[in-house]
Amino acid sequence: xxxxxxxxxxxxxxxxxxxxxxxxxxxxxxxxxxxxxxxxxxxxxxxxxxxxxxxxxxxxxxxxxxxxxxxxxxxxxxxxxxxxxxxxxxxxxxxxxxxxxxxxxxxxxxxxxxxxxxxxxxxxxxxxxxxxxxxxxxxxxxxxxxxxxxxxxxxxxxxxxxxxxxxxxxxxxxxxxxxxxxxxxxxxxxxxxxxxxxxxxxxxxxxxxxxxxxxxxxxxxxxxxxxxxxxxxxxxxxxxxxxxxxxxx
Amino acid sequence: xxxxxxxxxxxxxxxxxxxxxxxxxxxxxxxxxxxxxxxxxxxxxxxxxxxxxxxxxxxxxxxxxxxxxxxxxxxxxxxxxxxxxxxxxxxxxxxxxxxxxxxxxxxxxxxxxxxxxxxxxxxxxxxxxxxxxxxxxxxxxxxxxxxxxxxxxxxxxxxxxxxxxxxxxxxxxxxxxxxxxxxxxxxxxxxxxxxxxxxxxxxxxxxxxxxxxxxxxxxxxxxxxxxxxxxxxxxxxxxxxxxxxxxxxxxxxxxxxxxxxxxxxxxxxxxxxxxxxxxxxxxxxxxxxxxxxxxxxxxxxxxxxxxxxxxxxxxxxxxxxxxxxxx
Amino acid sequence: xxxxxxxxxxxxxxxxxxxxxxxxxxxxxxxxxxxxxxxxxxxxxxxxxxxxxxxxxxxxxxxxxxxxxxxxxxxxxxxxxxxxxxxxxxxxxxxxxxxxxxxxxxxxxxxxxxxxxxxxxxxxxxxxxxxxxxxxxxxxxxxxxxxxxxxxxxxxxxxxxxxxxxxxxxxxxxxxxxxxxxxxxxxxxxxxxxxxxxxxxxxxxxxxxxxxxxxxxxxxxxxxxxxxxxxxxxxxxxxxxxxxxxxxxxxxxxxxxxxxxxxxxxxxxxxxxxxxxxxxxxxxxxxxxxxxxxxxxxxxxxxxxx
Numbered sequence: 001x002x003x004x005x006x007x008x009x010x011x012x013x014x015x016x017x018x019x020x021x022x023x024x025x026x027x028x029x030x031x032x033x034x035x036x037x038x039x040x041x042x043x044x045x046x047x048x049x050x051x052x053x054x055x056x057x058x059x060x061x062x063x064x065x066x067x068x069x070x071x072x073x074x075x076x077x078x079x080x081x082x083x084x085x086x087x088x089x090x091x092x093x094x095x096x097x098x099x100x101x102x103x104x105x106x107x108x109x110x111x112x113x114x115x116x117x118x119x120x121x122x123x124x125x126x127x128x129x130x131x132x133x134x135x136x137x138x139x140x141x142x143x144x145x146x147x148x149x150x151x152x153x154x155x156x157x158x159x160x161x162x163x164x165x166x167x168x169x170x171x172x173x174x175x176x177x178x179x180x181x182x183x184x185x186x187x188x189x190x191x192x193x194x195x196x197x198x199x200x201x202x203x204x205x206x207x208x209x210x211x212x213x214x215x216x217x218x219x220x221x222x223x224x225x226x227x228x229x230x231x232x233x234x235x236x237x238x239x240x241x242x243x244x245x246x247x248x249x
Numbered sequence: 250x251x252x253x254x255x256x257x258x259x260x261x262x263x264x265x266x267x268x269x270x271x272x273x274x275x276x277x278x279x280x281x282x283x284x285x286x287x288x289x290x291x292x293x294x295x296x297x298x299x300x301x302x303x304x305x306x307x308x309x310x311x312x313x314x315x316x317x318x319x320x321x322x323x324x325x326x327x328x329x330x331x332x333x334x335x336x337x338x339x340x341x342x343x344x345x346x347x348x349x350x351x352x353x354x355x356x357x358x359x360x361x362x363x364x365x366x367x368x369x370x371x372x373x374x375x376x377x378x379x380x381x382x383x384x385x386x387x388x389x390x391x392x393x394x395x396x397x398x399x400x401x402x403x404x405x406x407x408x409x410x411x412x413x414x415x416x417x418x419x420x421x422x423x424x425x426x427x428x429x430x431x432x433x434x435x436x437x438x439x440x441x442x443x444x445x446x447x448x449x450x451x452x453x454x455x456x457x458x459x460x461x462x463x464x465x466x467x468x469x470x471x472x473x474x475x476x477x478x479x480x481x482x483x484x485x486x487x488x489x490x491x492x493x494x495x496x497x498x499x500x501x502x503x504x505x506x507x508x509x510x511x512x513x514x515x516x517x518x519x520x521x522x523x524x525x526x527x528x529x530x531x532x533x534x535x536x537x538x539x540x541x542x543x544x545x546x547x548x549x550x551x552x553x554x555x556x557x558x559x560x561x562x563x564x565x566x567x568x569x570x571x572x573x574x575x576x
Numbered sequence: 577x578x579x580x581x582x583x584x585x586x587x588x589x590x591x592x593x594x595x596x597x598x599x600x601x602x603x604x605x606x607x608x609x610x611x612x613x614x615x616x617x618x619x620x621x622x623x624x625x626x627x628x629x630x631x632x633x634x635x636x637x638x639x640x641x642x643x644x645x646x647x648x649x650x651x652x653x654x655x656x657x658x659x660x661x662x663x664x665x666x667x668x669x670x671x672x673x674x675x676x677x678x679x680x681x682x683x684x685x686x687x688x689x690x691x692x693x694x695x696x697x698x699x700x701x702x703x704x705x706x707x708x709x710x711x712x713x714x715x716x717x718x719x720x721x722x723x724x725x726x727x728x729x730x731x732x733x734x735x736x737x738x739x740x741x742x743x744x745x746x747x748x749x750x751x752x753x754x755x756x757x758x759x760x761x762x763x764x765x766x767x768x769x770x771x772x773x774x775x776x777x778x779x780x781x782x783x784x785x786x787x788x789x790x791x792x793x794x795x796x797x798x799x800x801x802x803x804x805x806x807x808x809x810x811x812x813x814x815x816x817x818x819x820x821x822x823x824x825x826x827x828x829x830x831x832x833x834x835x836x837x838x839x840x841x842x843x844x845x846x847x848x849x850x851x852x853x854x855x856x857x858x859x860x861x862x863x864x865x866x867x868x869x870x871x872x873x874x875x876x877x878x879x880x881x882x
Contacts (some may be wrong), residue, residue: 115441308673383802
């Protein structure tokens with residue numbers, strides 16, 4: 001079996017009496033979509049924060065491409081190959097769509113310390129940004145102010161910014177949130193192809209999408225991974241049913 | 250956007266026009282007043298790089314203004330008194346050359362901005378405001394206690410420093426120097442805002458968390474912006490000292506830091522020409538209201554309150570909005 | 577250097593510290609509950625001092641002067657809150673800075689308009705003037721001792737107010753969740769006016785009390801305001817305990833630094849240079865203290881972790 005691109009080893013994080021992550025170990029292998037599901041308050045956001053560098057775990061390690069990145073900050077992990085999308089769009093609302101994508105391309109280039117010359121005039125960066133925007137279907141909105149985009153378009157832009165980073169792995173925090181059924185279906189088809197570029201750790205509430213996409217699913221309840229397996233295995237797990245799926249009907 | 254570019258040019262042409270008119274009409278006081286507005290504008294344009302682009306509400310920019318002033322004061326003082334300036338083992342005669350003074354002012358204020366930025370950018374929001382304000386006060390008290398260079402009374406420099414090929418004692422020529430520097434800095438500011446660095450800084454102001462996740466450090470971006478900002482304000486301080494031929498601790502005062510922010514806001518934050526409009530307006534108010542009553546600060550305060558509560562975007566915001574509405 | 581001098585200076589530092597606390601407490605309460613950074617807090621300090629000086633001038637009574645300082649500063653605070661400040665709670669810090677800077681201009685120049693540019697003087701009340709003998713034979717001014725007592729009493733009173741009263745419950749609720757206290761049916765705008773007036777009254781009290789040691793003049797408030805900012809940056813914004821510890825630290829550092837740093841420098845260099853260098857360094861000592869705290873804990877000693 002190929003070495004995992006990303007692995008967590010016993011991640012534990014406590015906030016006072018609450019144990020938000022309780023010894024979470026999971027990995028993401030090349031070419032796969034690994035979904036993390038769980039009820040609200042299961043600790044999915046805390047897990048993502050620890051993987052991406054916003055939170056230090058109390059115990060446990062995070063490995064990316066075989067390298068221990070636990071001590072690295074968010075920016076360093078991004079440079080090491082993490083491409084993250086946010087649950088609530090984190091975009092520069094005053095700027096244009098193109099400028100937001102250019103920011104990602106600029107981060108990927110690692111050369112932000114240029115004080116002259118127009119950013120939008122940099123052919124390499126611009127080509128990369130426009131290409132990624134075209135791939136998510138925003139080619140016609142390059143110069144729209146981000147604040148004027150619809151909710152769905154902002155979700156697309158989130159994905160486009162992550163694409164510009166050419167990451168070794170995508171960490172996607174509820175990319176389907178707030179999308180209609182059309183939008184979800186489109187994004188599902190897109191992610192299905194995207195896994196060939198880089199594997200995806202997908203935190204998602206939309207069960208249709210998860211069951212359609214995931215190679216493996218981990219179920220997170222009260223900060224613990226209670227089961228990891230294929231969609232079929234998870235569907236048939238009595239423990240999962242009891243802890244989670246049963247509640248959803 | 251086009252309307253705003255014309256507005257930029259109109260403001261600069263207006264400033265130049267007033268000075269040329271005053272030159273022809275032989276009104277040296279008006280030239281000095283215009284020069285004062287230009288120098289304050291330069292200081293405020295510097296502040297706006299931190300405030301408008303970086304979103305850093307610095308209430309301590311008087312530090313850089315003051316350092317620029319004292320760079321001029323100290324270098325010229327040693328020439329004036331024929332005493333060498335000794336820094337450790339090095340002994341220099343001082344300088345009365347503007348370019349040398351400017352570079353010293355820029356170097357000193359950049360260094361101070363680096364130190365203050367490294368400390369204060371560890372925090373944000375209200376902490377940042379209070380900390381920059383506190384560092385301003387530190388320099389103020391330090392200048393007061395530094396008797397070697399006049400302490401509370403400050404330093405008078407009797408002859409304005411020189412610039413190769415010009416007679417800086419002629420008000421119009423000194424105005425020309427200041428005006429050229431302002432135009433140069435505006436041009437640089439414009440390029441900066443559109444540059445890759447400006448793009449990243451702009452995003453760091455709005456969504457720092459996004460900037461981190463593309464692998465850039467908002468801290469470093471803001472720190473560099475703060476240093477550039479401090480350097481420009483420092484340059485303005487050196488010019489201001491040369492205009493008055495005098496430096497004193499009041500150049501470090503919290504009032505001055507506050508007034509610099511007022512200049513930026515009066516004109517319109519985040520707009521290139523905003524601080525220039527603000528400075529012109531401020532000097533005009535100071536001159537006109539100050540001529541009517543000693544207590545003109547009361548009215549300045551009221552005007553400021555009205556702008557903050559009812560006219561976000563400042564004067565340029567009002568003007569360019571109306572223009573956009575027209576067209 | 578004698579032990580007596582050291583104890584005297586420690587007491588001076590404490591006295592300075594508790595007066596800073598009176599300022600810092602209001603600032604930190606207002607920031608903690610309303611999220612407002614108030615530059616005009618120094619104006620209430622000045623207003624209190626002027627009110628006290630004016631009333632003392634007419635009546636000759638120090639007690640009436642203090643009461644006047646409290647009332648006038650509280651009224652000024654309530655009025656400012658209702659006319660200007662309440663429009664700023666939802667604004668960003670930049671707007672708050674500007675509006676309260678504008679208030680400083682109005683208050684300072686307005687006071688100069690009414691009272692003129694000459695400083696006024698407040699006399700120490702007869703019953704509190706003169707020195708007392710402390711255990712160990714130390715002679716110390718009774719008035720300064722009284723200031724320390726007042727500062728400690730205010731600290732105790734604030735603790736009682738916040739921990740033991742209904743208003744305190746509302747204040748603590750407001751610090752945690754603004755929407756919740758509205759949901760509880762508490763009249764939030766009245767609560768805010770009350771807190772703002774309370775903070776202003778404490779600042780006014782400090783101004784009147786310190787006004788007898790120094791002169792009463794326009795612009796007296798802002799240097800104290802900035803020191804109070806240093807106190808709450810050190811202690812952590814929003815924390816009364818932090819404001820107190822910060823204020824005592826700043827008071828002691830400032831006072832002791834001014835005395836001992838020149839002495840310390842005399843060990844290394846000649847007296848004149850030592851005096852100058854020591855004085856310069858002493859003027860920077862509290863800012864160096866603040867810097868060290870910032871390096872160690874950016875959100876202050878008792879501030880919420882970011």
